[in-house]
Amino acid sequence: MKAFVIDKQSKLPLHFQIYEDIKGKIESKKLQAGDKIPSEKELQTLYDVSRITVRRAIHDLENEGFVKKSQGKGTIVCSTKQKYDLKRLSSFSEDVKEHGEISSSIIREFKIVKADxxxxxxxxxxEGEEVYYLERSRLSGDTVVGLHKAFIKKTDEISLDRLEFDETTSLYERLKMKGIQLKYANEILEAQMPDKEIKKGLGMKDNIPIFFKERITYDTSGVPIEFVKMYYRSDVYQYKVTLDVNDGSKNL
Incomplete structure (x- = not known):
């Protein structure tokens, strides 16, 4: 690993400069998931700093989920979390494509059910009317990152069949082909502890919290088309929100 030269005259703390350098290499994929980073002693020599400074930088990287210490292996680069913007309505396929990855799905179930x-x-x-139920594990590259349980309104215009869905099918694109133009959605986001079924669908072994979202998606006429429960792994997924100052606010 090639280190950049630490600016010891900078107002930025030395450990933060090291943190930023290693983080940058991970985000640019110069260091990839599973790669071993140099030992504390080697980093001390590379950056020409004290062992304490190196330890603090590694500690911060570990806290942020960029690296983890593995017994007998040293410090290993973790899979980087993908950031997703909550400001706009997009399909899972579109989100993953924006990150330069290939999306796919494992179709776990497709059937017609009675709405609870x-x-x-x-x-x-x-209540009791028939709706389509589509359950899929969602993958980014080779990694399962989400589980979707979608209930889609069953109408003359929306006629769906299991054979329409394969590992690369986008539900939103399929609806668009049927003349259904989605306009906006309302979502609720919270943290949850997954049960055994959800962990299986997410390919998880660790008992860690996950992101849970409920979304109601509407067409251009304001008619609800889809109600979906979405479960995402918090170790590979994170959300980004841009906040604007309200024009009417005088004080913050």
Whole structure:
């Protein structure tokens, strides 16, 4: 690993400069998941700093999930988390493509079910009416990152069949082909502890919290089309929100 020259005259702390250098190499994929970074002693020599400074930089990288210490292997680069913007409505396929990865799905279940109370309320239909149910594990590259359980309104315009879906099919693109133009969605995001079923769908072994989202998606006429429950692994997924100052606010 090639180190940049630490600026010891800078106001930035030395450990932060090292942190930023290694983080940059991970994000640019000069250091990839599974790569071993140099030992503390080697980093001390590379950056010409004290062992304490190196340890603090590694500690910060570990806290942020960029590296992890593995017994007998040293410090290993973790899979970098993919950031997703909460400001716009997009499909999973579009999100993954923006990060330069290939999206795919494992179709776990497709069937017609009777809407329970919550699904019916969300889709603006009567309880017991038939809806399509599509459950998929979602992959970015070779990694399972999400599990989607979608309930889609069943109408004359929206006629779906299991054979329409393979590992690369986008539901939103499929709806668009049927003349259904999606316009906006309402979402709720929270943290959850996954049960055994969800962990299996996410390919998880560790008992760690996950992101859970509920989304109701509407067409251009404001008619609800989809109610979906989405589960995402927090070790590979993170969300980004851009906040603007309200024009009417005088004080912050």
């Amino acid at each position: 109370h919550k699904t019916a309320y969300s889709l603006g239909i009567l």
